[in-house]
Amino acid sequence: MHAIDLSVYLVLDPELCGGFQGMIDTALAAAQNRATVVQLRAPKWKKRALAECARELKARLAPLHVPLIINDHADVCAAVNADGLHIGQNDLTPADARAVIGGKRLLGLSVSNAKELEAVDVNLVDHLGIGPIYNTATKTDAAPQLGIEGFASLALRKPCPVVAIGSVKAAMAADLINAGADGLAVVSAICGQSDPGFATRELAKAVSEAKAAKAKFSCSSQIS
Amino acid sequence: MHAIDLSVYLVLDPELCGGFQGMIDTALAAAQNRATVVQLRAPKWKKRALAECARELKARLAPLHVPLIINDHADVCAAVNADGLHIGQNDLTPADARAVIGGKRLLGLSVSNAKELEAVDVNLVDHLGIGPIYNTATKTDAAPQLGIEGFASLALRKPCPVVAIGSVKAAMAADLINAGADGLAVVSAICGQSDPGFATRELAKAVSEAKAAKAKFSCSSQIS
Numbered sequence: 249m250h251a252i253d254l255s256v257y258l259v260l261d262p263e264l265c266g267g268f269q270g271m272i273d274t275a276l277a278a279a280q281n282r283a284t285v286v287q288l289r290a291p292k293w294k295k296r297a298l299a300e301c302a303r304e305l306k307a308r309l310a311p312l313h314v315p316l317i318i319n320d321h322a323d324v325c326a327a328v329n330a331d332g333l334h335i336g337q338n339d340l341t342p343a344d345a346r347a348v349i350g351g352k353r354l355l356g357l358s359v360s361n362a363k364e365l366e367a368v369d370v371n372l373v374d375h376l377g378i379g380p381i382y383n384t385a386t387k388t389d390a391a392p393q394l395g396i397e398g399f400a401s402l403a404l405r406k407p408c409p410v411v412a413i414g415s416v417k418a419a420m421a422a423d424l425i426n427a428g429a430d431g432l433a434v435v436s437a438i439c440g441q442s443d444p445g446f447a448t449r450e451l452a453k454a455v456s457e458a459k460a461a462k463a464k465f466s467c468s469s470q471i472s
Numbered sequence: 473m474h475a476i477d478l479s480v481y482l483v484l485d486p487e488l489c490g491g492f493q494g495m496i497d498t499a500l501a502a503a504q505n506r507a508t509v510v511q512l513r514a515p516k517w518k519k520r521a522l523a524e525c526a527r528e529l530k531a532r533l534a535p536l537h538v539p540l541i542i543n544d545h546a547d548v549c550a551a552v553n554a555d556g557l558h559i560g561q562n563d564l565t566p567a568d569a570r571a572v573i574g575g576k577r578l579l580g581l582s583v584s585n586a587k588e589l590e591a592v593d594v595n596l597v598d599h600l601g602i603g604p605i606y607n608t609a610t611k612t613d614a615a616p617q618l619g620i621e622g623f624a625s626l627a628l629r630k631p632c633p634v635v636a637i638g639s640v641k642a643a644m645a646a647d648l649i650n651a652g653a654d655g656l657a658v659v660s661a662i663c664g665q666s667d668p669g670f671a672t673r674e675l676a677k678a679v680s681e682a683k684a685a686k687a688k689f690s691c692s693s694q695i696s
Contacts, residue, residue, distance in 0.1 A: 294562035295544070320519070323546035327568035338518040344551035348572070 252315055252354065253284040254375060254431030255455045256448060257411045259319075261386050262290045264440035268301050275305055277445040278438055279314040282452035284431065287334055289319035302328040317356060322348035332356060334377065337364060342372040358413075360391035362402065370407045377433055378402050380414025381424070386435045390414065396423045403428025421454035425462055431455065476539055476578060477508040478599060478655030479679045480672060481635045483543075485610050486514045488664035492525050499529055501669040502662055503538040506676035508655065511558055513543035526552040541580060546572035556580060558601065561588060566596040582637075584615035586626065594631045601657055602626050604638025605648070610659045614638065620647045627652025645678035649686055655679065 258278045265271045275286045286309055288302050302324055306316050315331035318324050322345050325333040332354025335345050346355055358377045359365050368376065380390045381399055394402070399412055412424040413433035421432060432455055441447040482502045489495045499510045510533055512526050526548055530540050539555035542548050546569050549557040556578025559569050570579055582601045583589050592600065604614045605623055617638065618626070627634055636648040637657035645656060656679055665671040 295564045296562045299564060299568055321545075321547065323550075323564060323569075323572045326547075326572050327564060338520045340519045340523060340547060340551060344523055345547075348547045348550050 251409075252375075254409055254411045254433075255459070256283045256452045257285040257287065257413075257431050257433040258283045258438050258448070259287045259289050259413070259433055259435045261435050261439045262293065264386065264436060266440075268297070271301060272304055272308060274439055274444045276308050278448040279309055279312045281445040281448040283314060283438070283448050285315055285317060287317040287319055287433075288330075289334075291320065295321065295324055299324050299328050302330055306330060315354065317354060325349050325353065332374070334358070342369060346372045359402070360394070362405075365402050365405060365407075368407050373408060375409040375411070375430075376406065377413045378406075378410050378429075379412060379416075379433075381412050381420070382415035384415045384435070387414075396420070396427055399424065399429070400427035418451045418454040421451070422458040422461065425455065425458035475633075476599075478633055478635045478657075479683075480507045480676045481509040481511065481637075481655050481657040482507045482662050482672070483511045483513050483637070483657055483659045485659050485663045486517065488610070488660060490664075492521070495525060496528055496532065498663055498668045500532050501667075502672040503533055503536045505669040505672040507538060507662070507672050508676075509539055509541060511541040511543055511657075512554075513558075515544065519545065519548055523548050523552055526554055530554060539578065541578060549573050549577065556598070558582070566593060570596045583626070584618070586629075589626050589629060589631075592631050597632060599633040599635070599654075600630065601637045602630075602634050602653075603636060603640075603657075605636050605644070606639035608639045608659070611638075620644070620651055623648065623653070624651035642675045642678040645675070646682040646685065649679065649682035 260271045262271055265274045288305060290298055302318055306328055309316050317332040317334050318330045319334050320339050322333050322340055326349050333345055333349050334356040336358040354374045356375050356377060357373045378399055380393050383393045403410055409430040411431045411433040412429040416432045416434050417437050438444050438447050484495045486495055489498045512529055514522055526542055530552055533540050541556040541558050542554045543558050544563050546557050546564055550573050557569055557573050558580040560582040578598045580599050580601060581597045602623055604617050607617045623636055630652060633654040635655045635657040636653040640656045640658050641661050662668050662671050
């Protein structure tokens with residue numbers, strides 16, 4: 249298992265960011281303002297452009313020690329030497345994905361219900377994206393929304409670290425962290441915002457405050 | 473470089489074949505009737521289904537010694553242990569694709585003009601698909617049609633074996649083989665035909681007759 253800080257997990261969107269250069273700029277602004285992970289997701293793009301964008305992101309993010317995750321395409325992940333791959337339930341199986349990317353990269357998996365959660369093999373998968381918390385326009389093929397309570401009931405049984413995803417905003421940080429999230433994955437809370445760096449700092453602040461409050465509460469509980 | 477018989481190269485189409493089982497049935501009928509290569513191409517499919525279909529095809533085709541080529545997805549190719557990968561100019565670069573699939577699998581590349589042909593690196597690429605000979609409904613993002621003469625002018629300078637592709641029919645076999653094709657790649661000449669096995673035999677017959685006539689002519693030329 250590979251440990252990374254999932255606190256502020258940015259998923260890039262080419263439309264919201266304004267194309268190739270917009271994604272680079274957004275990723276850089278976020279990484280310089282406490283984003284802890286960046287995922288490249290461009291389902292409509294051909295692989296030549298995707299690999300080119302991924303290489304540019306990797307070169308920019310590596311000096312900032314922010315891992316780059318590639319959505320869906322294990323071949324692009326391996327070719328550009330990205331830090332990890334994120335797959336959904338209709339993408340390669342975790343076993344197939346792991347065979348292609350090797351044992352050292354991160355493998356994340358999207359989970360939307362209890363059945364999918366129970367099937368998770370932590371020998372293959374490093375972390376989960378649980379969602380959608382709420383319906384979202386940036387992923388039209390998403391499962392029904394879980395809400396905070398639905399997320400909490402899944403996160404309670406998490407076999408590995410999880411991020412909450414799906415219309416997630418800074419204002420939900422306390423609820424989601426308390427419900428078991430190790431971080432917040434966002435698209436439109438950063439991509440397309442007038443100041444993506446500021447938006448990222450606000451998210452990071454909300455997550456770290458929520459984690460501090462939870463740790464304090466947990467500590468008090470243990471003492472009492 | 474890997475040598476295979478490119479004579480009758482079937483490219484499966486999920487719509488024309490009628491989905492998953494239709495592609496299996498069409499591939500099997502073709503392979504039992506002198507098809508020499510089968511390519512799985514389903515650009516709208518997610519990878520879970522693609523890999524499942526590829527594994528089934530591989531299991532059916534291997535006993536018939538017909539190689540299975542995967543279109544575009546190097547990760548699926550590697551995961552299911554297919555015999556090769558076929559890429560276009562907007563897919564992974566040949567170098568990236570080769571890095572993912574390794575040195576032992578076949579790598580084919582689509583080429584549509586002289587510039588793309590000149591850029592071919594035969595240290596990476598095993599064979600080419602040159603086309604489209606004529607415009608086709610099965611590939612909407614294809615380059616302008618070459619016609620037989622346009623194909624001939626490219627095939628004349630081929631650095632490795634080539635198949636002609638794009639609305640290719642058995643009746644064009646003599647012209648295309650004479651123009652330098654090592655085989656004919658077809659979609660709708662087999663997929664969706666009332667008798668795909670019969671259609672494949674007709675193609676195989678046309679190609680082998682064209683190759684025999686060319687060899688004879690070439691031999692006579694050398695003697696005279």
